[in-house]
Amino acid sequence: MKHQEKKTYLTKTKDIVLAHLHAYKQVVLTLIVLLVVADVLFLKESSDIRIFGILGIYIWGILMYKLHSNYTFFMGLLSLFLMYILFLITGTSPSTEKAAVWLFFFLGIGMIQRLKE
Amino acid sequence: MKPILFRFLSIAIATALFIIPFFWLKPGEMDLGGDSGRLYFYDPVAYLRSTMLYGIIPSGVGGAALSYFAIPFVSLLAVLHFFINSPTVLISFVNGVKLSLAFFSFYLIVKELLILSLPSARNKGAADAAAMLAGLVYIFIPSSVGGGWDRALLTHNQIFINPLMFYLFLRYFVTDAMVYFYLALLVTFIFSLNFSIASSPGFFAFFPLSVAFLLILRKSIMKKSIPYKELFFGLIVFVLLQSFQILPHVLSLFSYGSGLNSLVFLDNSSSTLRAGLNYFESVASNIKLSLSLMNLPQGRYDDLLSLLYFVFPITVLLGYMRNKSKTYIYVGFFFLISMFFYTAKITDIGFAFYKALFRIPGFSMFRNFYGQWNYSFIFYYSLIVGFSFYALALTVSRRKIYVLIVAIATPMFFSAWPLVNGSIIRPIHHQSDNVPVAFQMDPSFQQVLRTSIPNQTSALLYLLLHDSI
Numbered sequence: 001m002k003h004q005e006k007k008t009y010l011t012k013t014k015d016i017v018l019a020h021l022h023a024y025k026q027v028v029l030t031l032i033v034l035l036v037v038a039d040v041l042f043l044k045e046s047s048d049i050r051i052f053g054i055l056g057i058y059i060w061g062i063l064m065y066k067l068h069s070n071y072t073f074f075m076g077l078l079s080l081f082l083m084y085i086l087f088l089i090t091g092t093s094p095s096t097e098k099a100a101v102w103l104f105f106f107l108g109i110g111m112i113q114r115l116k117e
Numbered sequence: 118m119k120p121i122l123f124r125f126l127s128i129a130i131a132t133a134l135f136i137i138p139f140f141w142l143k144p145g146e147m148d149l150g151g152d153s154g155r156l157y158f159y160d161p162v163a164y165l166r167s168t169m170l171y172g173i174i175p176s177g178v179g180g181a182a183l184s185y186f187a188i189p190f191v192s193l194l195a196v197l198h199f200f201i202n203s204p205t206v207l208i209s210f211v212n213g214v215k216l217s218l219a220f221f222s223f224y225l226i227v228k229e230l231l232i233l234s235l236p237s238a239r240n241k242g243a244a245d246a247a248a249m250l251a252g253l254v255y256i257f258i259p260s261s262v263g264g265g266w267d268r269a270l271l272t273h274n275q276i277f278i279n280p281l282m283f284y285l286f287l288r289y290f291v292t293d294a295m296v297y298f299y300l301a302l303l304v305t306f307i308f309s310l311n312f313s314i315a316s317s318p319g320f321f322a323f324f325p326l327s328v329a330f331l332l333i334l335r336k337s338i339m340k341k342s343i344p345y346k347e348l349f350f351g352l353i354v355f356v357l358l359q360s361f362q363i364l365p366h367v368l369s370l371f372s373y374g375s376g377l378n379s380l381v382f383l384d385n386s387s388s389t390l391r392a393g394l395n396y397f398e399s400v401a402s403n404i405k406l407s408l409s410l411m412n413l414p415q416g417r418y419d420d421l422l423s424l425l426y427f428v429f430p431i432t433v434l435l436g437y438m439r440n441k442s443k444t445y446i447y448v449g450f451f452f453l454i455s456m457f458f459y460t461a462k463i464t465d466i467g468f469a470f471y472k473a474l475f476r477i478p479g480f481s482m483f484r485n486f487y488g489q490w491n492y493s494f495i496f497y498y499s500l501i502v503g504f505s506f507y508a509l510a511l512t513v514s515r516r517k518i519y520v521l522i523v524a525i526a527t528p529m530f531f532s533a534w535p536l537v538n539g540s541i542i543r544p545i546h547h548q549s550d551n552v553p554v555a556f557q558m559d560p561s562f563q564q565v566l567r568t569s570i571p572n573q574t575s576a577l578l579y580l581l582l583h584d585s586i
Contacts, residue, residue, distance in 0.1 A: 092405040104406065
């Protein structure tokens with residue numbers, strides 16, 4: 001009985017969380033963009049855990065919101081814009097390289113999405 | 118512009134590219150020297166007799182140096198030299214063939230792939246324009262121009278062999294006509310050097326990836342079965358054709374004390390692995406992914422001009438936003454794979470994975486990965502730019518396309534100019550008093566060569582000729 005109650009509680013919580021996530025789609029996606037920008041601009045050291053963590057969240061976002069591949073290519077354009085600005089200011093600094101790595105991954109993910117579409 | 122006019126234009130460009138190298142060297146000049154000496158241009162017959170036919174280094178203590186793989190190509194040079202009778206013209210002729218054939222083969226590849234992707238592309242001028250643009254990108258982007266034109270080694274022939282072989286195999290897979298297969302085998306024989314142990318890094322960087330790409334196209338796009346029997350037959354013929362240069366290496370491998378035998382059987386494996394990795398890590402420390410994405414040469418870029426090269430990744434991203442062709446996506450995947458191997462430093466995990474690959478026997482040939490993956494990377498880079506241009510040409514207004522053409526042509530002009538005016542093959546000798554690499558043979562020196570060298574096989578006389586002897 002108690003187990004059943006717990007299960008119902010968890011299901012309800014999950015539904016509420018999902019409903020909120022769906023309702024705040026723009027907020028969640030903006031947060032992901034900000035995470036990428038913050039990783040490139042504000043964090044000096046490159047970290048695989050951070051990159052693949054953010055990528056994991058982004059892939060989850062793709063599945064959750066059924067994002068079109070063009071959105072990912074747009075993220076790639078954003079990374080390219082960051083890379084351009086950083087290249088102009090700092091040359092081939094670690095930040096420029098991080099933006100390039102993001103561009104590489106967004107291009108790859110976008111292609112996989114496009115293949116599925 | 119009608120497609121037929123584009124086809125004429127492509128032939129005109131190929132012809133112009135063939136003619137351009139004839140203006141690089143002044144009459145009588147030669148760009149000898151470099152790692153291979155390039156004396157085979159000066160006197161191919163003498164080079165064949167003194168070097169190619171013997172497996173002994175004509176210097177030092179006379180170590181083994183098996184270079185039979187260059188016999189067919191140097192023999193071809195000897196035949197050409199017989200008719201041309203001028204090393205300058207011979208060098209220019211070979212450079213012209215390299216440039217024009219690289220462009221034209223690439224043009225044909227892109228055209229064929231676009232037709233495969235969308236049959237209506239056959240009659241579209243945009244497809245021809247995209248194919249021509251891709252061909253020009255292939256020969257004129259910075260990585261290609263800086264990829265070995267200065268006192269080019271024979272391995273530099275891969276600039277046109279790669280697209281030529283790819284085109285022949287593509288045509289074979291599309292039409293099933295064996296004639297393309299036989300032509301490809303003929304090319305492998307004439308340019309055996311590019312399919313030998315001397316060119317193994319360039320060979321393994323391009324062909325496995327490209328064969329995989331073509332097989333996927335055959336299965337997924339053409340919806341045809343893979344012709345295993347024909348491919349196996351081709352492999353056997355290829356091995357037989359190459360046996361004249363492979364067998365001596367096999368014998369050398371099992372001859373106790375030979376260089377190859379020591380390398381494979383005697384060297385301490387862990388120290389060999391470490392040496393390869395050390396070299397790899399020292400090269401990798403200078404490689405930047407951002408420069409690769411713009412196709413700028415690593416470590417040598419001008420800040421302001423470099424900004425113009427952003428047009429290439431922008432074109433690719435915008436192209437993918439507007440085209441859903443499966444072939445285009447496969448091109449993209451292979452572009453990313455080649456970029457990974459060309460750059461190595463894509464995340465720490467990627468770098469660790471690359472280093473782990475050095476445990477595969479023979480993989481240490483890629484320790485200078487940046488140079489060895491260069492032509493494979495350029496190939497897929499140019500392919501993706503061509504496809505992206507076509508995707509945009511079909512979907513955006515004509516005015517925007519003209520803007521894009523100008524945006525692509527401007528950086529290409531800057532990278533192409535040193536090659537077009539020939540300055541790339543006429544650099545100044547390092548630390549010299551403005552001594553150019555290209556020189557005219559002094560007639561009195563030639564007289565010395567004719568009269569002073571004793572006509573005996575047991576004697577060797579060294580005369581300083583260029584930076585390599």
